[in-house]
Amino acid sequence: MSAEPPRADPLCADSPRSDGVHHDLEPADPARGDSARGDSARADLAGADRVRADAGRAEAVEVVDQEGDGPGSSRSDARRSEARPSEARPSEAARSRPGRLRTVTLLVAVALLLASMAVGLLVGAADISPKGILFALLDRLPFVHLDSGLAPVDQGLLFQLRLPRVLLAALVGGLLAIAGAGYQGVFRNPLADPYLLGAAAGAGLSVTLVVVFLGGDAGVAIVPVAAFVGAVGGVLLAYAVGNTAGRGGGTATLVLAGVAVTSFLTAIQTFAQQLKLEELQRIYSWILGDVGGGWEQVWMIAPYVVVSTVVLLLHGRLLDVLSVGDEEAAGLGLRAGRVRFVVLLAASLATAAAVAVGGLIAFVGIVVPHVVRRLAGWSYRIVLPISFLGGGAFLVLADTVARTILAPAELPIGVVTAFVGAPFFVAVLRMTRRVGT
Amino acid sequence: MSGRRTYPLEVTDLGVRLDGREVLSGAAVSAAGGEWLAVVGPNGAGKSTLLKAMMGLLPHTGEVVAGGVRVRDLKPRERARLIAYAPQSPSLPPDMTVFDYTLLGRTPYIPYLGRESAADREIAGAVLERLDLAGFAARPLAHMSGGERQRVVLARALAQQAPVLLLDEPTTALDLGHQQQVLELVDRLRAGDGLTVVTTLHDLSLAGQYADALLLLADGRVVASGPPAQVLTEPLLARHFGARVRVDAEEDGRPLVRLLRPDDR
Ligand SMILES: Nc1ncnc2c1ncn2[C@@H]1O[C@H](COP(=O)(O)OP(=O)(O)OP(=O)(O)O)[C@@H](O)[C@H]1O
Numbered sequence A: 001m002s003a004e005p006p007r008a009d010p011l012c013a014d015s016p017r018s019d020g021v022h023h024d025l026e027p028a029d030p031a032r033g034d035s036a037r038g039d040s041a042r043a044d045l046a047g048a049d050r051v052r053a054d055a056g057r058a059e060a061v062e063v064v065d066q067e068g069d070g071p072g073s074s075r076s077d078a079r080r081s082e083a084r085p086s087e088a089r090p091s092e093a094a095r096s097r098p099g100r101l102r103t104v105t106l107l108v109a110v111a112l113l114l115a116s117m118a119v120g121l122l123v124g125a126a127d128i129s130p131k132g133i134l135f136a137l138l139d140r141l142p143f144v145h146l147d148s149g150l151a152p153v154d155q156g157l158l159f160q161l162r163l164p165r166v167l168l169a170a171l172v173g174g175l176l177a178i179a180g181a182g183y184q185g186v187f188r189n190p191l192a193d194p195y196l197l198g199a200a201a202g203a204g205l206s207v208t209l210v211v212v213f214l215g216g217d218a219g220v221a222i223v224p225v226a227a228f229v230g231a232v233g234g235v236l237l238a239y240a241v242g243n244t245a246g247r248g249g250g251t252a253t254l255v256l257a258g259v260a261v262t263s264f265l266t267a268i269q270t271f272a273q274q275l276k277l278e279e280l281q282r283i284y285s286w287i288l289g290d291v292g293g294g295w296e297q298v299w300m301i302a303p304y305v306v307v308s309t310v311v312l313l314l315h316g317r318l319l320d321v322l323s324v325g326d327e328e329a330a331g332l333g334l335r336a337g338r339v340r341f342v343v344l345l346a347a348s349l350a351t352a353a354a355v356a357v358g359g360l361i362a363f364v365g366i367v368v369p370h371v372v373r374r375l376a377g378w379s380y381r382i383v384l385p386i387s388f389l390g391g392g393a394f395l396v397l398a399d400t401v402a403r404t405i406l407a408p409a410e411l412p413i414g415v416v417t418a419f420v421g422a423p424f425f426v427a428v429l430r431m432t433r434r435v436g437t
Numbered sequence B: 001m002s003g004r005r006t007y008p009l010e011v012t013d014l015g016v017r018l019d020g021r022e023v024l025s026g027a028a029v030s031a032a033g034g035e036w037l038a039v040v041g042p043n044g045a046g047k048s049t050l051l052k053a054m055m056g057l058l059p060h061t062g063e064v065v066a067g068g069v070r071v072r073d074l075k076p077r078e079r080a081r082l083i084a085y086a087p088q089s090p091s092l093p094p095d096m097t098v099f100d101y102t103l104l105g106r107t108p109y110i111p112y113l114g115r116e117s118a119a120d121r122e123i124a125g126a127v128l129e130r131l132d133l134a135g136f137a138a139r140p141l142a143h144m145s146g147g148e149r150q151r152v153v154l155a156r157a158l159a160q161q162a163p164v165l166l167l168d169e170p171t172t173a174l175d176l177g178h179q180q181q182v183l184e185l186v187d188r189l190r191a192g193d194g195l196t197v198v199t200t201l202h203d204l205s206l207a208g209q210y211a212d213a214l215l216l217l218a219d220g221r222v223v224a225s226g227p228p229a230q231v232l233t234e235p236l237l238a239r240h241f242g243a244r245v246r247v248d249a250e251e252d253g254r255p256l257v258r259l260l261r262p263d264d265r
C-alpha cells in the first residue's frame, strides 16, 4: 500500500492549500517535508494495545513541536516570539486538573461531617457535658485511658442511643446522596433521585404488606429486611420493563419504566393499606423516616455501605465520560450499557440499604449532589465522594433538629429534610432551565 | 517512500434501517490509506448515518474494514483507537472544561477503572495548542462560541490519535479563517501521519478543494464517487440537490461550484 498522497504534493508551496494568509496557523513548511513527519508515524495498530505505548505518545507531542517552532520554520521572528508564551500552555493545562477532587475540598467535607456528628452527639434531651463526651469517646480508643466522669446512665445514653443514631444518620444520608449522584450521572439528568426507578415504591409496598398481613409487632421486626428486598425488587422490575420495552436500552425508556412501575406498585400499596386502616400510622411513620435503629441496624447495613460506595466511587471518571451520551461514549470505546448497569446496581443497593433502616427520607438524594456540584465542581470524581460526606453531615444535622426542636416529641426526619429540600428543588428547577439540553 | 503504515478503509454493502425505514442501502465506500474522502449530498441523504454506521454506532448490515481489520470484530476500546469520530451535533456537558472534554479523547487508552496519565494530559494539552485553543483550556464548554465548540470537538477526536478520522461537518460553524485552519490541519495530519480522513462537507467547493475523492449520497444510496471533477458536475448536482449551479474548473482541474441566480446565464 503506497502511502504517497495520490495527487500533487499537498505541501508544495504554490498549491492553493498551503499558501495565502493563514489565520492562526503555521504554514506547512516545504523544507521539512514528509521526511520530518515520517517520524511521527502512527503506532502500529496490528496490536491496538500498543498504540498506548509511550513511544506513540511522545511522538504525538513531538508532532506539535515540529509544527509549532521546529527548526527551519519560515516564520518571521515576530511571529515566533508571539508563539513563545503559549508554549508553556499545554503542560500548564496538563498540570491544572480542573475536574479533579482537591485535597482541600475533601478535608473540608470531612471536617463538616465530623463537626455535624459532634453536634449530633452533644445535643439532646439529657445534658451531658461536652468534655465528658469527648473523654468517653477517646477512652474507647485502644491504648487510651481517660476518666470521662460520666455517670453510667449518661454513658449508656451516649453509646447506646446517641452514637449509633448519629452514625446511622450519617450512613443513611451518605448512601442516599451518593446514590442520587449515581442516578443523576447514569440518567444525565440533574433531577434524577435514588427513588426514580421504583426503589421507594417497592420498599413502600413491601413494608405495607408486611405490616398489614403480619401485623403489629411481628411485622415490625422484619421491616428492614422487607424494605431492602422491596427496594431491590422495585428497581429490578423497572429495569426489566425498561429493557423489554426499549429497543436500544436507552435511559429515557428506563425512566419511563421507573415511572410506570412506581405508580403501579404505589397503587397496590394504597389498596393494601386500606385493608387495615389501624396500621396506617405505623406505615406512615416508617415512610417519613427514622434513624433511631441502634447498633444492630448500623451493622446490618455496613456491608452494603462498603460495597456500594466503593463501586460508585470507582466509577466517577466513567460517569464523566457518560455525560456526553451513550452514542458518543461508545465512540470513545466505552460500553455505556455496562457502566450504566454497574452504577445503577451499586446505587440501588445503596438506596435499598438506606431505605431499609431509614425509611423513605426525601430530597437528600437530590439536594446534596446539587449543592456539591455548585460548590465543588461538576466532575463525578468530586460529586460522588463529597456527596457521600455532605449527605451524611446533612442528615445528622436534620436528625438533630428532628429530635430536639419539639422535644421531648420527635419530628419525623423526612419532614425536616423535605422542609429544606422542597424549596431547594424549585431553585434547582429554575437554575437548570438555562442549560436547555 | 517512508515505511509508515496507513489504514485503508473499505466499506461494502452497508445498509441501515431506522424506524423501519431504509435510511442507507448498499453503500460502498473505499478510501486508500492516507486519503481524504468527502461525503456530500443533500440534507437527509444519509451522510451522518453512514459515518455512524462506519463507526459501529448504529446497527447495520454489510462490512466495514479498516486497515485490514473488520471493525465489527473489534472491542469498543480497540475500535476507538482505530477510528475517531466527531459527531455533527455532539452533546457538550455545559460545565465540563475544554481541557477535560479534550481529555475524554484519551478514554480508549485508560483502563476501565484507571485514570488519565500525565502523558494523556500532555497529549490533550498539545492538541489544544495545535487547534489554537490552549487559552480556553480551563473554560466551561457552555462559555464557548459555536465555532470554538466545533474545534473543541475536533480536539477530542484528535486526542484519540486514531489513524482513521471520521468528521461529520467539521467546518459548518467556523469562520473563513478557522475553516481554513481546521481543514489545513486535517490535511497535514493526513499527509504527515498518513491518517485516512472521511468528512461530510456541505460546502461543495471546499470538498472539491480538499478531498482526494468525493462520494455523493442521495436518498441513502451512493450515486457517484470518484475524483472531485467527476462527482461535482452540473447535471449530478442539479439532479440530486435540486440546485442550479455552474461548475468551473480551476487551473489545477479542481471544480469550483457556484450558485446561479435567475438572471445568470
Ligand atoms: N434515529 C433516527 N430514526 C429514524 N430516522 C432517522 C434517524 N436519524 C436519522 N434519520 C433519518 O435518516 C435520514 C438520513 O439522516 P442523516 O442524519 O444521515 O442525514 P444527513 O445526510 O447527515 O443530513 P444533513 O445534511 O442534514 O446532516 C434522514 O431522512 C433522517 O430523517
Ligand SMILES: [Mg+2]
Pocket: B047, B048, B049, B088, B168, B200
Ligand atoms: Mg448529517
